[in-house]
Amino acid sequence: MNGVLRVIMLRIGQALATAAVLASLCFVFVHALPGDLALRVAAARVGDERVTPETAERIRREEGLDRPLIVQYGQWMGNVAQGDLGRSLLSGKPVTQELAYHASFTLQLGLIGWLLSYLIALPLGIMAGFRPGGIVDRMTNALAVTLASLPTFLVGIGLITLFALTLRWLPPAGFRTGAHMVLPAFTLALSLVAFSIPVIRNAVVEVRSAFFMTYARVKGLTPAAAFRHHGVRNAAIPVVTYAALQFAFVIDGFVVIETLFNYPGLGELLVKALIARDVPVIMGAGLVIGFAFAVVSLLADLMRLWFDPRGLEEARA
């Protein structure tokens, strides 16, 4: 299991490095913003009008803002390492609480959208792969290229125009009922489909032309049985690997979709925090997104090793 351990360690390293860079970046940003930091913190705490030089001075001493930068940096990184992300400058609630609330919404949207995308992409990709150059292949290819050339917010605006404004079947934005979920999930699914159809199609084409498939047919298996027993697992390798890359792509999707549909997920939280310069929340959301990316990459690595143990030899080497 040496190889598996190595993969896990690599991904943990990735997560920690990402966290360190993010935390440092946020520290630099905070101190690079124009104006007196103590005054800004004071304004956020007691309101703009009631800030006096005395409050600013007190906060400067309390928060250690008068100490050398390097000491402040050490303290900042120490707090982050202990999971102490502080409080939101906007709502005053602990950042971890805000993150937990919004992450559950993003997780919901992500899972439904992801499942939906594979419900669409798997049949289409497999059908296209079984007849390269056929009518299904050409149509799905056109669909994939079109969807890949549409930024997520255009897909969303198109769906809103059609289903919410013209047909009036669904609500355009919000998050109260299940119906509110349909359009965001579909938008996400469609932007995922653009990239998973070609990946699935190519995997199927490649496996079907492999030598072991010819052998399976020669030994007397029907095409369907040959594909079931020898094709699926092999075709799954690139598809599974792709899931992680896709997640990286989806981050943009989440941010855009949640903002467009006014859906209270992490992406929406991040955008609001960025506009308000709410640094603790920005850093928290960034950390969660970075960690989630590392975890999904790790899952993809492990799935790939499970499907294709040959990778273990390379990982060991």
Next chain:
Amino acid sequence: MSLVFEPVRARSLPTSIWPLAALAGLALTGPFLAPLDPNAQDLMRVMEAPSITHLLGTDHVGRDILSRVFAGAPHSLGLAVLCVTLASSVGVALGLIAANGGAFVRALIMRLADLMLAFPGLLLALLFAGFLGGGIWPLLIGLNLALWPQYARMAEAVATSVLREGHVEAARLAGFAERTILKRHVLPPVLRAVMPLATLGVGQAIMSISALGFLGLGLKPPTPEWGAMINELLPFLAEGFVQMAAPCAMIFVSVLTLTLAGRALAADPTGGGHD
């Protein structure tokens, strides 16, 4: 690289070059093509349907949509090209340095690239653009941080494999300077590998820039950037479908053109020529 003269193949580039040229032309001359002042408001004529004076209608403060779409081309298209040119130059340079340098330099550059790739998608660009807000520079820096690693990786991989080849060894033995070898033997295949990536990259950069504009974190209104225009028009979607469709269609057509051109280049990286 073949010694045999190959006849000109594949007509993919000549057909795909014209839409690309049209996009480039639009990016360069867009503001001069605008029939009216893109920022001139007319509060008596808000959200007007298309007419002779306003071919694509007016927006919520009575600005001419057609003029704004033209005037937005340098921001949406030009900035994307600038961004990818910068990122691919930096990436190729670092990739070549990594391929030529010692083990330490290579590890340093490639690990740095890995670290940047560990940030999913737009996250870095979001942070930079969001934090430093509003201008072209934060946008450019943020997107470049996210984009250069893929070019560095590609350049490093190609350069490393070319440096191991026989003709490079022969050139070395013949006494050519490292610089000459780099220019004559390494750079051409690296650029051939990077070109399709960069073409697709411009399309992605257009999407990223407009996405940031749409989120209100990129170029700020009243700059007529297409994403920012969409952000401004969104609350009036029900009243002005044509107005909204205009910047949307521009983004779609631009990205589609670049995607198709990038694919044609990737399928035939020589672009129909020979070396």
